[in-house]
Amino acid sequence: MKKIFFLLATTISIYSQAQDSTVRKVQLKLSLNYNSNLNYFGRTDSLKSTGFFPLAEVWLGEKFYVNAAPVFVNNSMQKMEYAGTITTVGYQKTSEKWMTNLFVLKPFYTAGSQLVQSALKSQAGFSVSALNKIVNLTLGGDVKFSDKTDFGATAGVDHIIRKENNNGGVIVIDPSFYAYAGTQNFTNTYNKKKGGLPLLQGSNTQVTEQVQQFNILAYEASIPFIYAKDKWMFMATPSYILPQNLITVAGRADLSERGENLFYITLGLKRTF
Secondary structure, three states: OHHHHHHHHHOHHHHHHHOOOOOOOEEEEEEEEEEOOOOEOOEOOOOOOEEEEEEEEEEEOOOEEEEEEEEEEEOOOOOOEEEEEEEEEEEEEEOOOEEEEEEEEEEEEOOOOOOOOOOOOEEEEEEEEEOOOOOEEEEEEEEEEOOOEEEEEEEEEEOOEEEEOOOOOEEEEOOEEEEEEEEEEEEEEEEEEEOOOOOOOOEEEEEEEEEEEEEEEEEEEEOOEEEEEOOEEEEEEEEEEEEOOOOOOOOOHHHOOOEOOEEEEEEEEEEEO
């Protein structure tokens, strides 16, 4: 699931290269999107859920945007069940050599949402990309607010291939590789010797403490494909993600993170008004 909204924030520059260079003061964009395997840094639920999310975007000029996406989950237990709506306010500035994006994200999950990231209450972040004809370099960071505050970092490389067709269509292909890192919170239990005199055996006491560590969360390779013509745009993004540092609790599968190397695809059809 994570990739859906990170993709919306980081591929705006790709979209803009496939669109008409004339930008009106206010633009409305509506899209229908599908994700074949919802995940959050490669973490998934046990039902291997798919997701469908219509998206409404309002652009104020070429820099400021607001969007909202209701998310519907489908699996063996849920048939197109509404899981919540995710809203984003952002600022994007693109020049010949740089692309900067700032965003604030606020989800409104339902009380019974089973999404892996449903504990998230809000998120704010940024990304900066150095653009050139050989390879684009992207660095980003974010802060996530839930019961605890977590910090994240992103680093990636990509290479944009753009081709204009004789019929007025534009094809954009963007092979990409990203690494995601962030803080993780977990419980650590260990035995601590207590009491006793020197040279004498003391007693062992079990100690439990809350630990927060900054770790690599996942590596991901993807090949976004975009075809745009007139006011329509089609997007397909096959991705392969490798989750790292999954938190496990011995004997408690319900408290352990579930994840594995995962292939999934995101599809979208967009119309600009």
